[in-house]
Amino acid sequence: xxxxxxxxxxxxxxxxxxxxxxxxxxxxxxxxxxxxxxxxxxxxxxxxxxxxxxxxxxxxxxxxxxxxxxxxxxxxxxxxxxxxxxxxxxxxxxxxxxxxxxxxxxxxxxxxxxxxxxxxxxxxxxxxxxxxxxxxxxxxxxxxxxxxxxxxxxxxxxxxxxxxxxxxxxxxxxxxxxxxxxxxxxxxxxxxx
Numbered sequence: 535x536x537x538x539x540x541x542x543x544x545x546x547x548x549x550x551x552x553x554x555x556x557x558x559x560x561x562x563x564x565x566x567x568x569x570x571x572x573x574x575x576x577x578x579x580x581x582x583x584x585x586x587x588x589x590x591x592x593x594x595x596x597x598x599x600x601x602x603x604x605x606x607x608x609x610x611x612x613x614x615x616x617x618x619x620x621x622x623x624x625x626x627x628x629x630x631x632x633x634x635x636x637x638x639x640x641x642x643x644x645x646x647x648x649x650x651x652x653x654x655x656x657x658x659x660x661x662x663x664x665x666x667x668x669x670x671x672x673x674x675x676x677x678x679x680x681x682x683x684x685x686x687x688x689x690x691x692x693x694x695x696x697x698x699x700x701x702x703x704x705x706x707x708x709x710x711x712x713x714x715x716x717x718x719x720x721x722x723x724x725x726x727x
Contacts, residue, residue: 535702536692536723537679539596540582541566543707548575551710552582558719562592564611564704565601572601579605592631599625609633611654614641620648633679639668646676654679654704657686657695666699677701684708693725702726 538560540551548567555563563586567575583605586593594609595601597616602609609631612619619634626632628649636642636653642665645653653669655662657680666678680695680703692703703726709718 535562535677535679536560536719536726537562537564537594537702537704538709538719539564539566539704539706541707542575543710546710546715547578549578549581549585551715552585554710554715555719556585556589556591558716559723560591560719562594565593565595565607566706567595567598567601583607594631594633602626602630609651611635619645619650623649635681636669636678637665639665639672639674642669642676642678643672643674646674650676652677652679652701654681655700656681656683657691658683663698670699679704682706689721690725692722696726 538555540548540563542548552563592608594611595607596611597613599610599622610622611633614635614637619632623632631651633652633654634645634650636645636655642653653676655665655678669678678701680700682691682703682705684706687705687708695703709715
């Protein structure tokens with residue numbers, strides 16, 4: 535599984551990022567928008583929702599369960615400390631996809647027990663591999679996604695994460711810088727398929 539974070543940037547609009555990711559074959563997009571961007575991006579987000587529905591692509595948003603509900607998105611990803619995952623689950627319902635950041639095995643297991651669908655571990659943290667190993671030692675089968683920071687993203691970073699036992703990877707804006715984003719995302723997808 536590959537999640538692509540899309541956010542407005544100096545080179546492409548939110549909609550252009552979404553279009554390129556879907557064109558490349560991505561099946562999961564994660565919106566990252568600030569409070570100030572919402573009104574200006576409302577029409578564009580509606581278009582992205584339609585694009586994702588038509589293409590069978592999962593669409594989630596970071597830290598904004600209100601937007602997930604208002605726009606009919608599949609769910610939300612919660613950064614550590616942003617909101618109570620239990621309250622978000624109650625608010626969005628059983629069918630919503632809810633992911634959350636976990637910095638330790640204990641946090642991941644607690645989130646899994648709280649009916650969270652997946653956890654994300656940041657690979658910039660030097661203990662990421664041991665967190666994954668510790669989660670598995672507990673017998674917890676929660677899917678663990680490797681969050682690959684832009685500075686660490688190279689052609690085989692996602693494949694290495696999957697080979698290390700992560701259930702998938704989440705990549706950010708680095709796929710939209712330099713070169714052809716469609717080719718870059720397509721190449722990443724090929725390495726993990």
